[in-house]
Amino acid sequence: MRRARQSMAFGWSDRILVIGGGPAGMAATEELRRRGFTGDITLLCDEPDAPYDRPACSKSLLTGHARPQDVRMPIDGSLDVRWMHGRRAVEVDMRRRTVLTQTDEEFPFDGLVIASGSYAALPKGWPDGPGMHVLHTVDEAWQLRQDLRHAERVAIIGGGITGCETACAVRELAREAVLIDPKPYVMGRAVGEPIGYMIAEEHRRFGVEMRLGRRVKEVERRRGRWRVSLDDGSYVHADVVVASLGEKPDTAFLEGTGIDISRGILCDESLRVVGTEGVVAAGAAVRWPNLLYSSEPMMVGQWIAAVEMGHAAARTLLAGDREVPPVGIVPRYWTLQNGLRVMVAGDFKPTDHIVMTEMRPGRKDTARAGVMASYYRDDELVGLIAVNAARAFTEVTRAMLIDTPVRVQPEPVSQPQRTRTGSERRLAAVS
Ligand SMILES: Cc1cc2nc3c(=O)[nH]c(=O)nc-3n(C[C@H](O)[C@H](O)[C@H](O)COP(=O)(O)OP(=O)(O)OC[C@H]3O[C@@H](n4cnc5c(N)ncnc54)[C@H](O)[C@@H]3O)c2cc1C
Structure with a gap:
C-alpha cells in the first residue's frame, strides 16, 4: 500500500529524509508527525551537539552567562525521528533517491527536506592562526569565548548583527573592542540607515572604538598579535580578530543535482525545490518568492522564519502534487545592543518611504527614549524597526501578521503555474 491516506502523498511505508538539525529541520520533523505522517523520518546532521x-x-x-551544555535543545523522543549525528550529506542522487554521507553510508528517501542552513563565509586567502575567529557554531563561539578571557584588545571586522552583538559581549567583558565596517553606520542590511546610525552612536557611547567607513586591506600576524591594515593607512592591533563577514548557504552537497544553488536553493512559492519531485527546502539556505513582498526569490536568515518555513515545507511535502498555498513569511527578530532593544519585522529597501516616530519627542537621546522607523512601499507598511519601543512594536507587528496581504502575483520561476482561487491568495502560512 503506497498511500495510507488519500490526503497525503506519503504513507506508513515511506521514508522522509531531513538534511540539517537546525530550527528548520526540527520544525519540519515536528510538522510531519503533527500532520499524521507515520512513516520513517531520518534526520542527518553533521554537528554533534545539535540541536x-x-x-x-x-x-x-x-559573555560566559551560558556554557555549551546550557544552550542545547531537547530532542522530542515522542516524534520517533532517527537523529543521525555526525553525518554530513556529501552527495544527493535524485534519480536513485539516495543521499550519501561523509561516513560512506547511503540513505534512501521517498521525500526529502533540505534544511542545511548556512556557514560563516571568509574571503579567499583569509589568514588563520591563534586568535583568529569566525562565529557560527557553538564550537566556534566557545573557542572564541576561551580566547576572549585572555585578550586585551579585540578587532571585529564587519558591523552586521553578529559583529555588533560580539562587540557588545567584548565590552561587557571589559575588553577593548574595535568595530570595523566600510559603511558609516552599522547593521545597515538589518535595520537600514537611520537606525543604523543610532546603534553606531550607542556602541561609541558604550566604549567601542568605531572604525566606520573604512575597508580592511590586509590582516597579518606580527609578533604574536594581529595587525589589521585599513584603507586610510591606519592599523588596528589586536590579540583576537573576529571576522564577521556574512554567511553563505550550505549547499555544496547539491552540486550535480541540477538544482539551482547559485544564491541559495531555488524554491517555488510553496518551498518545493525547483526542478525536483518530492523535495522541499526550508530555512536559511533557501531562496524563494515570498509573495508578501516580492515575486523575486529572497532569503531570510532568522530563527522564527526558519521554524515557520520548516512547518510549511513539511505541509507542502505531504501534499504531494496537490496545490498548496504559497508560503509567506514576515521576517522578524530582535537584538539587544547595549542600552537599545532593537526589534525588526517585515521587509525594507532603501527606496521605501521611511517615517520616523519618536516615542518621547523632545528627549535628547532619541534612540534610548524610544523610536520607530516605519517603511512604506506603495503606501503600504512593509517594514518596522522599533528601538526601545517594545509595546508599540508588538501591536503593529501583530496587525502586520494578520493583515499583510499578498502584494505580488507569482512569476513562473519554476514549476508550472497553478491557478489560484481567491481564498488561496491569502497566505495561509501567516498565522
Ligand atoms: C551567531 C549567530 C547569532 C544569531 N542570532 C540570531 C538572533 O538573535 N535571532 C534570529 O532570529 N536569528 C539569529 N541567527 C540566525 C539563525 O540562527 C538562523 O537563521 C537559523 O539558525 C537558521 O536555521 P536553519 O535551520 O535554516 O539552519 P541552521 O541553524 O544553520 O541549521 C542547519 C544545520 O544543518 C547542518 N548541515 C549543513 N549542511 C549539512 C549537510 N550537508 N549534512 C548534514 N548536516 C548539514 C548544519 O551544520 C546545521 O547544524 C543567528 C545566527 C548566528 C550564526
Whole structure:
C-alpha cells in the first residue's frame, strides 16, 4: 500500500529524509508527525551537539552567562525521528533517491527536506592562526569565548548583527573592542540607515572604538598579535580578530543535482525545490518568492522564519502534487545592543518611504527614549524597526501578521503555474 491516506502523498511505508538539525529541520520533523505522517523520518546532521540555540553563540556563550551544555535543545523522543549525528550529506542522487554521507553510508528517501542552513563565509586567502575567529557554531563561539578571557584588545571586522552583538559581549567583558565596517553606520542590511546610525552612536557611547567607513586591506600576524591594515593607512592591533563577514548557504552537497544553488536553493512559492519531485527546502539556505513582498526569490536568515518555513515545507511535502498555498513569511527578530532593544519585522529597501516616530519627542537621546522607523512601499507598511519601543512594536507587528496581504502575483520561476482561487491568495502560512 503506497498511500495510507488519500490526503497525503506519503504513507506508513515511506521514508522522509531531513538534511540539517537546525530550527528548520526540527520544525519540519515536528510538522510531519503533527500532520499524521507515520512513516520513517531520518534526520542527518553533521554537528554533534545539535540541536542548540544558535542565537546564543553571539550573546550568552560569549559573555560566559551560558556554557555549551546550557544552550542545547531537547530532542522530542515522542516524534520517533532517527537523529543521525555526525553525518554530513556529501552527495544527493535524485534519480536513485539516495543521499550519501561523509561516513560512506547511503540513505534512501521517498521525500526529502533540505534544511542545511548556512556557514560563516571568509574571503579567499583569509589568514588563520591563534586568535583568529569566525562565529557560527557553538564550537566556534566557545573557542572564541576561551580566547576572549585572555585578550586585551579585540578587532571585529564587519558591523552586521553578529559583529555588533560580539562587540557588545567584548565590552561587557571589559575588553577593548574595535568595530570595523566600510559603511558609516552599522547593521545597515538589518535595520537600514537611520537606525543604523543610532546603534553606531550607542556602541561609541558604550566604549567601542568605531572604525566606520573604512575597508580592511590586509590582516597579518606580527609578533604574536594581529595587525589589521585599513584603507586610510591606519592599523588596528589586536590579540583576537573576529571576522564577521556574512554567511553563505550550505549547499555544496547539491552540486550535480541540477538544482539551482547559485544564491541559495531555488524554491517555488510553496518551498518545493525547483526542478525536483518530492523535495522541499526550508530555512536559511533557501531562496524563494515570498509573495508578501516580492515575486523575486529572497532569503531570510532568522530563527522564527526558519521554524515557520520548516512547518510549511513539511505541509507542502505531504501534499504531494496537490496545490498548496504559497508560503509567506514576515521576517522578524530582535537584538539587544547595549542600552537599545532593537526589534525588526517585515521587509525594507532603501527606496521605501521611511517615517520616523519618536516615542518621547523632545528627549535628547532619541534612540534610548524610544523610536520607530516605519517603511512604506506603495503606501503600504512593509517594514518596522522599533528601538526601545517594545509595546508599540508588538501591536503593529501583530496587525502586520494578520493583515499583510499578498502584494505580488507569482512569476513562473519554476514549476508550472497553478491557478489560484481567491481564498488561496491569502497566505495561509501567516498565522
Ligand atoms: C551567531 C549567530 C547569532 C544569531 N542570532 C540570531 C538572533 O538573535 N535571532 C534570529 O532570529 N536569528 C539569529 N541567527 C540566525 C539563525 O540562527 C538562523 O537563521 C537559523 O539558525 C537558521 O536555521 P536553519 O535551520 O535554516 O539552519 P541552521 O541553524 O544553520 O541549521 C542547519 C544545520 O544543518 C547542518 N548541515 C549543513 N549542511 C549539512 C549537510 N550537508 N549534512 C548534514 N548536516 C548539514 C548544519 O551544520 C546545521 O547544524 C543567528 C545566527 C548566528 C550564526
